[in-house]
Amino acid sequence: MNDFLNYLLLGLTRGSMYAVIALGYTLVYGVLQLINFAHSEVFMSGAFASYLAVTRFVKEGDRPAWYIVVALILMGLLVGAAVGAAVAWTLERVAYRPLRRRGAPKLAFLISAIGASFFLSQLAGKMFNRLTSNTFPEYFNRDKAVISVGGVNLTLIQAIVIGSAVVMMIFLDRLVSGTKLGRAIRGVAEDAPTAALMGIDIDKTISRTFMIGGALGGAAGFLFGTQLVFGNTMGFIPGVKAFAAAVLGGIGNIRGAMLGGLLLGVVESLVPTFPWWHESGWVGQQWTDVVAFVILVMVLLFRPSGILGERLGRAA
Amino acid sequence: MRTRSLTKLAALGFAGTLALSACGSSGSSGGGLNNDGGSGGGGDATYTIAFEGPLSGDYQQLGINEVNGVQLAIDQANAKGDLGFKLKLMKADDGGDPAKAPAAAAQVLQDKTVVGVIGPSFSGATKAVGNIYGDAGMTVITPSASNPSLSTLGFKTFHRIVPNDNVEGSQAAVWLAKKAKKVYVINDLSDYGDGVANAVQEGLKKAGVKIIKQGVAGGGATKDYGTAAAAVKNSGAAAMFYAGYDADAAQLATALKAAGYKGIRIGGNGIKSSVFTDSSKKAGDGWYMSCGCLDATVAPAAKQFTADYKAAFNTDPSTYSPEAFDAANALIEAIKAAKAGGGVTLASVNEAVNALNYTGITATIKFQEDGEIVPENQVVNLFQQKGGAITLLGNILEQK
Numbered sequence: 001m002n003d004f005l006n007y008l009l010l011g012l013t014r015g016s017m018y019a020v021i022a023l024g025y026t027l028v029y030g031v032l033q034l035i036n037f038a039h040s041e042v043f044m045s046g047a048f049a050s051y052l053a054v055t056r057f058v059k060e061g062d063r064p065a066w067y068i069v070v071a072l073i074l075m076g077l078l079v080g081a082a083v084g085a086a087v088a089w090t091l092e093r094v095a096y097r098p099l100r101r102r103g104a105p106k107l108a109f110l111i112s113a114i115g116a117s118f119f120l121s122q123l124a125g126k127m128f129n130r131l132t133s134n135t136f137p138e139y140f141n142r143d144k145a146v147i148s149v150g151g152v153n154l155t156l157i158q159a160i161v162i163g164s165a166v167v168m169m170i171f172l173d174r175l176v177s178g179t180k181l182g183r184a185i186r187g188v189a190e191d192a193p194t195a196a197l198m199g200i201d202i203d204k205t206i207s208r209t210f211m212i213g214g215a216l217g218g219a220a221g222f223l224f225g226t227q228l229v230f231g232n233t234m235g236f237i238p239g240v241k242a243f244a245a246a247v248l249g250g251i252g253n254i255r256g257a258m259l260g261g262l263l264l265g266v267v268e269s270l271v272p273t274f275p276w277w278h279e280s281g282w283v284g285q286q287w288t289d290v291v292a293f294v295i296l297v298m299v300l301l302f303r304p305s306g307i308l309g310e311r312l313g314r315a316a
Numbered sequence: 317m318r319t320r321s322l323t324k325l326a327a328l329g330f331a332g333t334l335a336l337s338a339c340g341s342s343g344s345s346g347g348g349l350n351n352d353g354g355s356g357g358g359g360d361a362t363y364t365i366a367f368e369g370p371l372s373g374d375y376q377q378l379g380i381n382e383v384n385g386v387q388l389a390i391d392q393a394n395a396k397g398d399l400g401f402k403l404k405l406m407k408a409d410d411g412g413d414p415a416k417a418p419a420a421a422a423q424v425l426q427d428k429t430v431v432g433v434i435g436p437s438f439s440g441a442t443k444a445v446g447n448i449y450g451d452a453g454m455t456v457i458t459p460s461a462s463n464p465s466l467s468t469l470g471f472k473t474f475h476r477i478v479p480n481d482n483v484e485g486s487q488a489a490v491w492l493a494k495k496a497k498k499v500y501v502i503n504d505l506s507d508y509g510d511g512v513a514n515a516v517q518e519g520l521k522k523a524g525v526k527i528i529k530q531g532v533a534g535g536g537a538t539k540d541y542g543t544a545a546a547a548v549k550n551s552g553a554a555a556m557f558y559a560g561y562d563a564d565a566a567q568l569a570t571a572l573k574a575a576g577y578k579g580i581r582i583g584g585n586g587i588k589s590s591v592f593t594d595s596s597k598k599a600g601d602g603w604y605m606s607c608g609c610l611d612a613t614v615a616p617a618a619k620q621f622t623a624d625y626k627a628a629f630n631t632d633p634s635t636y637s638p639e640a641f642d643a644a645n646a647l648i649e650a651i652k653a654a655k656a657g658g659g660v661t662l663a664s665v666n667e668a669v670n671a672l673n674y675t676g677i678t679a680t681i682k683f684q685e686d687g688e689i690v691p692e693n694q695v696v697n698l699f700q701q702k703g704g705a706i707t708l709l710g711n712i713l714e715q716k
Binding site: 134 | 567
C-alpha cells in the first residue's frame with residue numbers, strides 16, 4: 001500500500017507536468033483547430049531562460065535562506081512563463097499568422113509548426129549546448145520529505161511541482177470561464193466569424209491564447225528543469241506525451257487536458273511495476289510508453305472525442 | 317492558386333529546415349583530411365597513420381582524446397629519428413556515426429601512403445567499415461570500440477586493444493558477487509547496454525547471485541527516472557548495475573539519491589565520462605565504474621605519457637587517450653618490423669600487427685587470431701566517483 005501511494009505521488013508529479021504542457025496544446029487547438037507542434041520548444045525555452053535567471057543569483061552548492069529559495073522559485077516560474085509567452089507570441093506572429101492571413105491549408109500550418117520546432121531546438125543548441133542532461137544548481141534540498149506518513153513521502157520538489165501546477169490550472173480555469181478575455185477565447189473557439197461580428201478582435205484573441213499557453217509551457221519548463229534535467233531536445237518527448245494527454249482528455253477541452261495529463265502520468269508510473277512495485281511486474285518498465293499509448297487508443301476507440309469530449313466552445 | 321501557395325510554403329519550410337541543419341553542423345565541422353598527399357621525395361619514405369573517429373558532433377571529445385594520443389606517439393617516434401622513415405597523421409572524421417564512417421574510410425583508403433588505421437572509436441562505426449578496411453587489407457587497431465560482436469564478424473584486419481564488453485561485464489559480475497547477494501540490473505535497451513547487461517547477468521547467475529532485471533529506455537527517451545529509482549529502492553537489492561550511457565546514468569543517479577537508495581551503484585565504460593560527473597554532481601559520488609581503460613593521470617605506468625601529453629596539448633589526457641597512444645605505438649612497432657622484414661606494404665604491416673608482442677602503458681599488446689588481445693593481458697579497472705572526480709581503484713579482479 002505504501003509503495004502504491006509512493007508511486008501514485010510520482011505519477012501525480014509527472015502527470016501535473018504533462019497537464020500544464022497539455023493545456024498549451026489544447027488552448028491553441030480550441031481557437032485555431034491547429035496542433036501547435038512547436039509548443040514543446042516553447043517549453044524548452046522556458047527551462048533555458050529560467051536557468052539563466054536563477055543562476056544569476058545562486059550557484060552549485062549555495063544554500064540560501066528559505067525565503068530566498070521561495071523568491072527564486074517564484075522568479076523561475078515567472079521568467080519561464082514570460083519567456084514562454086514571448087516565444088509563443090513570436091511563433092504565432094512568424095509561423096502562423098502569415099499563413100492564416102493568406103488562408104493557407106491546414107497542412108501548411110503543420111509544416112510551418114515542425115519547421116519552427118526544429119528551428120527553436122537547434123537555435124537553443126547553438127546558443128547554449130547540445131547536452132541532454134543539463135541541471136539546475138541544487139540550491140535547496142529537493143529530496144527533503146515535507147509530508148511523511150508511514151513510509152509515504154512527499155518530497156519538497158514533488159510538492160512544488162504539484163502545487164504550482166494546481167495553482168496554474170485553477171488560474172487558467174478561472175481566466176477562461178470568468179474573464180472578458182476568457183469569453184473572447186471561448187467565442188473564437190466556438191465560431192470565429194460570429195465572434196468577429198460581435199466585436200471580438202480575432203487576431204488579438206488568438207495571439208493572447210498563444211501567450212497564455214506559452215506562459216504555462218514556459219513555467220512547466222522551469223519545473224521540469226528543476227526536478228529533472230534540461231537540454232535543447234528536452235521538449236520532444238514531454239511534448240508528445242502532453243499532446244497525447246490533451247487528446248486523451250478531449251482536445252480543445254481545458255479540464256480534459258488537466259485530467260488527461262494527470263491520468264497519463266499516474267498510469268505511466270503505476271502500471272509497469274504493478275503489482276510488486278520493484279521487479280518487472282506484469283508489464284515491465286520498458287513498456288511504459290506502450291502502456292500509455294495503448295490506453296490512449298482504448299479510450300479513443302470507445303470515446304473518439306476523448307474522456308471529457310471536445311467541448312470547443314465551452315472551454316471550461 | 318491554393319496549391320501554388322502551399323508548394324511555395326512547403327518549399328520555404330524545407331529551405332528553412334535545411335539552412336538550419338546546415339548552420340547546426342557548420343560550427344563543429346572541419347575534421348576532414350589534413351594530409352597533403354605524396355610520400356617524401358628525398359631520403360626517407362613517409363608513411364601515414366590514419367585516425368578515424370568522432371572529431372565533430374556530440375562525441376567529439378572522445379575523438380580528440382584519442383587523436384591527441386595518436387599524434388603524441390607519432391611526434392615522439394619522429395623526434396627519435398631512428399625509424400628510417402617519416403610518419404604523418406591523417407585525421408578522418410566519422411562523427412561516431414555508422415552512416416558517416418564509410419566516407420571517412422574512403423578518404424583514408426584514397427591516400428596511398430596510409431599503412432594503418434587507429435580507430436574507429438565507436439562500435440557502430442567499426443561495424444560499418446570493418447569489411448571496407450578488411451577488403452583493402454588495411455590494418456585497423458581500435459582503441460575503444462568495445463562491442464563483443466566486432467571480433468566475430470570476420471573482419472580480416474580488425475584488432476582492438478581494450479577488453480570487450482563481455483570481458484568487462486563478466487569481471488564486473490565477479491566483483492559484484494563478492495559484494496551482494498541480490499543485484500538489480502538496469503539495461504538501457506541499446507546495443508551496448510544489452511551486451512553489457514547480458515554479460516553481467518550471466519556472470520552473476522554463475523556466482524549464484526539473485527538478479528532483478530529491468531529495461532529502461534536510454535538515449536534521452538526516459539526523462540523521469542523516479543519510478544525506476546523507486547523500484548530499485550523497493551527491491552532491497554544490495555547493488556545496482558546500470559548498463560547504458562553517461563547522460564542517462566546521471567539522471568538515474570539523481571533519482572536514486574532522491575529515492576534514498578544506499579546500495580552499491582555501478583556502471584560500465586559507457587558512464588565513465590565527464591558528462592556523468594558534471595550532470596550527476598553529488599548524486600554521482602560513490603558510483604563505481606568498470607572500464608577496460610586506464611586513468612592516465614594516476615597510473616604509475618603512464619606518468620611519462622601524462623607529462624608529455626600535457627606538455628603537447630596543455631590538458632590532461634582523458635578517457636581512451638592512453639589506449640590510443642598505445643595503439644599508435646603498436647602500429648609504429650609493426651611498421652618497423654615490416655620494414656626490417658623486407659618492405660612496408662599493407663599486407664606486411666597487417667601481418668606484423670598480428671605478430672606483435674609490444675608492452676605499452678595500458679597493456680601488453682599481443683593479438684589472438686580474432687583480433688582481441690590475449691585474455692591474460694586484458695585488464696579491467698574499477699573506478700569510483702569521489703568528490704565529483706573519477707578516481708582509479710585498480711584492477712577489478714583484485715578489489716575486495
